Amino acid sequence: MEPWHFCIYEGYHVAILACLLVSTASSSAWLNHSLCLETCSCVGQTKVECSNRYLRIVPAGIPLTTENLILSRNLITNIQDGDFFPLPALAVLRLTANFISAIQPQAFDRLPKLSTLHVDENCLIDISTIPPILIINLAFNFIQRVNCHSQQTFGFAGDRESLINLSNNFIVGFLNLSLPVNIITAVSSNIRVFDIHQIQSVHLITLIDFRDNGIRTLPDLRNLTKLQKLFLSGNPIHVVQISHWPQGTTLLQIHLEKGTHINQNSSSRINHLYISGMGISHLQDIIGFMDVHFIEVIVISKSLVSSISDLPALPKLRSLTVKHSELIGVITFSPYLYPKLRVIDFRNNSIT
Template sequence: MRLLLLIALLLPLTAAVGGKNYQRVDVMEIARNYDIMVADQDYDDDSDDDDNDSDDNNVHHYDDSCPPGCHCTPRVVQCSDQGLIGVPGKLPSDSLMIDLQNNDITEIKEDDFKGLEKLYGLFLINNRISKIHPRAFKNMNNLRLLYLSYNALTQIPADLPPNLVELRFHENRINRIQRDAFKGLRKLHVLELGANPLANSGMELGAFNGLSTLYVGMSENKLTAVPKDLPSSITELNLEYNKIFKIEVEDLIRYKNLQRLSLSFNQIRFVENGSLAKIPNIREIHLDNNALKKVPAGLSSLRYLQVIFLHANKISSVGINDFCPLRFGEKKNLYNGISLFANPVKYWDVHPGTFRCVGGRRGVQLGNFRK
């Protein structure tokens, strides 16, 4: 979990390259936390105990084995921004991190990563990859991070490394996920599928079999409803910028562990009574920039809910019991964020007791409604 939080903090500002935006990963910054990788990988670094190898010798060794045009330091190979049309040959066999971001690679062949059995992170962001050989990741059992965002893939590659922790396919051309597409990925924590032309009908029943993922990102897809077959283990689900128009009880019944749900920028007009009660552990809900006409029912029963964003909807009135339970002490966590601005609700008509379970004066944002 420490590693996942670290990587999230290391994603820098979006850069524009080749007419499209992509998030460059600072591979060297991740590599500086090598002690975390060694602990997770149970990798025994024999060179630390070898008195005959100096730092100068190590640098010289990597200069000799480094592919032309690339920059290499011990166990980190950086070949980004080189205009490569294929994966360089003769990559150092003890590499832990390989950076191939922002090139023109179109295909991953069977032997491109042959012999790299210690590889921990592989970054292929912003290439033109449309084809990956089914055996391209054979014997890469130590691979934890695989970033394939901003490419031209139309389906999930076969036989993905079994110990992946983070897998990213943001902005490809994936419109179908076949049954058992992620089979065997029992350690996966992060699955990013955003910005693909993926509709509900494109996900076969059992597509997510075997996953115990914590985060699933499916923003900017073509979803018209909340997917009902995602891993039941998820604690965070991002469905922003889709075309979902209602939330029904059956949509959330599978996701009892959910703590953060983001449905911003959809077309939601209706939340069925009892729907939110199916996610009792929820801490944060984003329903802003939709078409709701009233505060969703059931918020007051969510004992751990701390943040609810409802701004930029069509809510015209707020009831005294919409957010807080009737009995004092029933709510375990006080709200620290309720947003209602950019709605046609008149804040002077809202009863002061409506926000009795909010901690602090700045916990509520009402504002004036202006067309």
């Protein structure tokens, strides 16, 4: 029996050694891949770093096991069909800071795992070939019309939300956006008309960030049924046409110009309100944005508010800020009217 046991034990170690040799050889072969040695650098068996290599085209021969491909800061001008085929494991593709002006229709086809795409800081005008993936970064391009089309839905597990970043572009409208997206960011993108409430996938949107644009009118948003957060500071809003805020909206950041017309509404569940602008002269002006039973945080800045004596009872209010305004006096906050109030900030006013 002893020799028999010894043979099994010996065979077991031989098998392990053989596996290690094969694994080492495979890893060595991957790291000695011509692309890794001559053009790019490879980290492990899944990441290929090709940044700052003065590349004019996507290099050929990218290892099949690549999951993270970085081609940032090169001289690439076009993405051709088949440039990334076959890369069945590719999940993250970074093309930041090139000179890309065109992406061919099938450039991202047959990339079943692709979930994150960065094509920011390029020269894109047409983005109709952008695929429906989880994270899309298109900031700092020359995009005017958001014409991404797709009837597909995301096939990713878990509760991650899909995002498209269109900040620092020249956008004139979103009506042709049909990608199934949850978060839309377009900061400083020259937006004049708020039409996001009319897009095909409006029922999926949970967050909109349109800070620092030229929006003057805020239309009724009742069909944004899942909207939770809306950022609009830095827009010269003069008219608020909303009669019913989406019931799921809990955070609003907005700037109102002097003379702004607001439809009064007491049914919203906004609990964090950040409001600025000369359109606010009395605290009663902000009641149109909230139901007093839900509000927890109020931040008012750069306003004409001079008194807080008209502040209504707010049973859930935790924090009140009035800064860079015209406030000249304060009041005693009754614990019966504001039982949860813990933070008061009246900096940069004219209180004597």
